[in-house]
Amino acid sequence: MMCAGLMAGLLAGCAPTPGVMSMQASTEQTQASLVKDGWTVLRLAVARSRMVRLYKVKMDVDVAQGPLHSQFSVYGMVHAPDMALLSFHSLNSNTRFYQQGKVAYVQEYKRWSQTSPMFNLDAFAPYQHIMTWAQARGVSVFQLPDTYVIDQYCHVYQATIPMAAERPLGLWNGAPIASGPSAAVLYTFYVGTKDGALHEVQTATVGAIAAVGAVEIDTDAMFFDFDNKDAEVKLPNDLFGQLVGMSHQG
Structure with missing residues (x-):
């Protein structure tokens, strides 16, 4: 499913050494x-x-x-553990995805059709795995000055984690990127000062990517409006209308 491939690529970020060097220099200056x-x-x-x-x-x-040069994006609402309404944008393509339990629909070219549900809607599970892996191997964590994210100040943490920590986990991670043993990912985590929750993660690769060459990939994932009614997942009106029309035809 196109949605699955796009979502998978959004959290497995990587960028070449030159771009990361400037980020490291910025870290030293702060x-x-x-x-x-x-x-x-x-x-x-x-x-x-x-x-x-x-x-x-x-x-x-x-x-x-x-x-x-390509850009991909996803925006939407998640109702844990198995409901979501997401919009995918890639180049000139716009796709919407709705899931309720084990039933899912995808909209392409203004027409909804039934599709396979996402295997895992937990966007935070891959980070849990990566952090556990890094902590067990003594990877260092550095703290940067606080910054404002969406609606609150956040503590900022940074760590360079070998790509060996990356593996397919659910649907939110594990993009098919071949990596060499020396490749690593620079992670920047933003933790809310008010609620202590994870609100943003940025990634960039440090080192080479085997069999791919000079590829720059920067990712940015933001999570907000926690338990806010504005984040409630609702059945899209056009999907409801289409389902009603189909039932009348039947």
Whole structure:
């Protein structure tokens, strides 16, 4: 399913060394400090986010390989554990996806059709896996100055994690990118100062990507409106109308 492929690519970000070098230089200028219990803090933030019932998600990925340049994005609402209304945008293509339990529909060219439901709507599960992997191997976590995200200030943490930590997990991670043993991903995590939950994750690759070459991929995932009624998932009106019309025809 096109939606699955797009969603999978949004969290597995990578970028070449030059772009990452500038990010590292910026980190040094802001005097990032080593945090001994950083992974404990981050895993707790993910755990708090996974307790949320309703939330909005906005994801963007920017891909550049030589003269080729592509952008993908996803925006929508999730009602854990198995409801979602998402809009996918890729180049000149716009697709909508609605899921309620084990029933799902996709809209392309203004027409809804039944499709397979997403295997896993938990957007935070891949981060839990990556953090557990990194903590067990003693990967360092650095803290940067706080910054404002959506509606609150967030503590900012950064870590460079080998791509060996990446693996397909559900639908929100595991893009089919071949990586060399030295490849790594620079993660920047944003944890709310008010609620202690994970609200944003940015990624970029540090090092080479085997069999792909000079590819730049930057990703940005934002999670907000936690348990807010504005994030409630509702059956799209045009899908409802189409289903009613089909029932009358039957």
